[in-house]
Amino acid sequence: MSWKEYNESLVRYDDLGFSLDLSLMDVTADYKAGLGDKITKVFDDMVALEGGAIANPDEARMVGHYWLRNPELAPTGELKAAITQPLKDLKEFAEHVHTGRVVTFEGKIFKELLLIGIGGSALGPQLVSQAIGKDAKMKITFFDNTDPQGMDDTLATLNMAETLVLIISKSGGTPETRNGMLEAKAAFEKAGIDFGKHAVAVTGVGSKLDRFAEEHGFIARFPMDDWIGGRTSVLSTVGLVPAALQGLDIDALLAGAAAMDEKTRSREADDNAALQLAIAWHKATNGRGEKDMVILPYKDSLVLFSKYLQQLVMESLGKEKDLDGNVVNQGIAVYGNKGSTDQHAYVQQLRDGVNNFFATFIEVRRGREGKSIEVDPGNTSADYLQGFMRGTRGALYENGRKSLTISIYEVTPFSLGMLIALFERTVSFYATLVNINAYHQPGVEAGKAAAATFLNLLGRVRGRLVSEAKNADEVAFEVDGDPEAVYHCLVHLANNGEAQMSMGKSPAEDLFQL
Numbered sequence: 420m421s422w423k424e425y426n427e428s429l430v431r432y433d434d435l436g437f438s439l440d441l442s443l444m445d446v447t448a449d450y451k452a453g454l455g456d457k458i459t460k461v462f463d464d465m466v467a468l469e470g471g472a473i474a475n476p477d478e479a480r481m482v483g484h485y486w487l488r489n490p491e492l493a494p495t496g497e498l499k500a501a502i503t504q505p506l507k508d509l510k511e512f513a514e515h516v517h518t519g520r521v522v523t524f525e526g527k528i529f530k531e532l533l534l535i536g537i538g539g540s541a542l543g544p545q546l547v548s549q550a551i552g553k554d555a556k557m558k559i560t561f562f563d564n565t566d567p568q569g570m571d572d573t574l575a576t577l578n579m580a581e582t583l584v585l586i587i588s589k590s591g592g593t594p595e596t597r598n599g600m601l602e603a604k605a606a607f608e609k610a611g612i613d614f615g616k617h618a619v620a621v622t623g624v625g626s627k628l629d630r631f632a633e634e635h636g637f638i639a640r641f642p643m644d645d646w647i648g649g650r651t652s653v654l655s656t657v658g659l660v661p662a663a664l665q666g667l668d669i670d671a672l673l674a675g676a677a678a679m680d681e682k683t684r685s686r687e688a689d690d691n692a693a694l695q696l697a698i699a700w701h702k703a704t705n706g707r708g709e710k711d712m713v714i715l716p717y718k719d720s721l722v723l724f725s726k727y728l729q730q731l732v733m734e735s736l737g738k739e740k741d742l743d744g745n746v747v748n749q750g751i752a753v754y755g756n757k758g759s760t761d762q763h764a765y766v767q768q769l770r771d772g773v774n775n776f777f778a779t780f781i782e783v784r785r786g787r788e789g790k791s792i793e794v795d796p797g798n799t800s801a802d803y804l805q806g807f808m809r810g811t812r813g814a815l816y817e818n819g820r821k822s823l824t825i826s827i828y829e830v831t832p833f834s835l836g837m838l839i840a841l842f843e844r845t846v847s848f849y850a851t852l853v854n855i856n857a858y859h860q861p862g863v864e865a866g867k868a869a870a871a872t873f874l875n876l877l878g879r880v881r882g883r884l885v886s887e888a889k890n891a892d893e894v895a896f897e898v899d900g901d902p903e904a905v906y907h908c909l910v911h912l913a914n915n916g917e918a919q920m921s922m923g924k925s926p927a928e929d930l931f932q933l
């Protein structure tokens with residue numbers, strides 16, 4: 420670590436108030452030179468992707484999230500209109516909601532939002548509202564799971580009569596989201612509210628959700644296109660409809676992303692922050708995910724950034740096979756929360772324990788708006804935050820732990836847009852470096868299929884319950900199922916008021932009856 424290396428490795432965009440310090444990642448010029456041909460391919464692949472190539476070969480789809488903040492880039496007029504028209508519509512819709520042209524079932528102003536979605540259809544909106552939503556015009560809450568208690572707890576915080584419900588699902592067929600919608604619908608109807616008159620859908624045209632919305636007379640429907648992946652959808656209708664309704668500056672959010680896109684589209688490798696970051700990931704993880712990425716923003720409002728990046732990075736890079744069909748089991752694990760908080764939790768292990776990570780510090784230069792008190796002579800809370808961040812970087816490096824630091828001036832719609840765009844492009848670049856498809860998620864399907872099998876078995880087990888007690892083996896024989904899976908079905912039914920359970924000495928001896 421030296422002053423010279425800091426100066427030489429820094430990628431600084433003065434006009435954006437952004438810098439990337441890679442001096443503690445120890446990426447040598449030789450290492451970069453060794454990636455020479457791959458780096459050429461990184462740029463060529465990106466030109467093709469932005470030009471509308473089928474960048475997701477498995478699903479035969481284009482990958483167009485970069486067009487969202489610069490519709491001029493969209494390869495056809497039709498695609499351009501598919502961005503600009505919904506953008507215009509959603510802004511107009513938000514204005515109508517705010518000014519009372521679109522009103523509640525009872526003719527009142529909508530004051531709250533309930534967003535129902537999961538994965539990319541929730542994480543982006545959650546990040547945006549946490550990061551830049553403090554002065555939002557409408558309070559927002561989320562259903563992002565099929566946990567009934569979680570939904571009840573969220574509903575209890577709402578004034579349903581003043582709540583606009585946004586149901587967001589690209590595919591329109593995700594079970595958790597459908598369940599959330601049906602649960603909300605039941606609760607609203609119980610409260611005497613016509614659900615359709617309080618509901619808006621963001622989904623693919625013609626999807627199940629789209630049809631449901633049409634049949635139930637939803638107030639509005641916004642399209643989501645198949646060339647936008649869920650994990651890169653935050654700057655599409657998915658993120659912009661809730662953001663506009665909260666009254667956030669979506670133009671600045673898009674402008675920040677567009678500005679970062681423009682910088683990182685440059686073939687000047689040394690001045691391309693996304694490329695330098697992708698190379699640093701490659702060096703740190705040996706191009707094989709050997710180290711985890713710990714995300715440490717030193718700013719409370721960015722606390723959800725690690726959760727957001729978890730999906731963006733892990734769903735994009737976590738792949739069994741490379742583009743040539745070789746088994747590579749790629750990926751980079753992402754976790755984190757915020758500094759300095761985490762210094763009082765797991766940073767002990769980062770400093771002294773297993774060296775299986777590299778840290779990503781996110782520095783927000785400005786501590787707060789306005790004056791600060793001195794918490795001890797001469798020092799403010801912001802001085803401490805900075806001191807803890809600088810101290811932790813140094814302490815980790817001293818012990819052979821690598822880190823990089825991204826700096827922004829403050830968390831604004833513009834700078835949030837920049838950060839999102841930086842990581843999106845870094846993921847694209849890294850995927851080329853390690854020769855994988857970043858835009859499909861075949862592994863997610865396995866869990867969904869297994870859940871469907873479980874639900875089918877549960878239905879059969881439910882049908883076999885009678886007043887006479889039986890054990891899992893007996894029921895398994897009757898339904899021709901695996902005894903352990905049947906046992907879990909029986910326990911589930913017993914714990915949800917559908918069966919009686921008496922405990923034996925082991926699960927095999929537990930008895931179940933109606």
Ligand SMILES: O=P(O)(O)OC[C@H]1O[C@H](O)[C@H](O)[C@@H](O)[C@@H]1O
Nearest residue numbers: 538539540588589590593649863
């Ligand atoms: O928006 P939806 O179609 O409901 O999808 C929600 C999420 O679920 C899927 O399982 C995908 O793996 C995610 O990439 C996606 O963001």
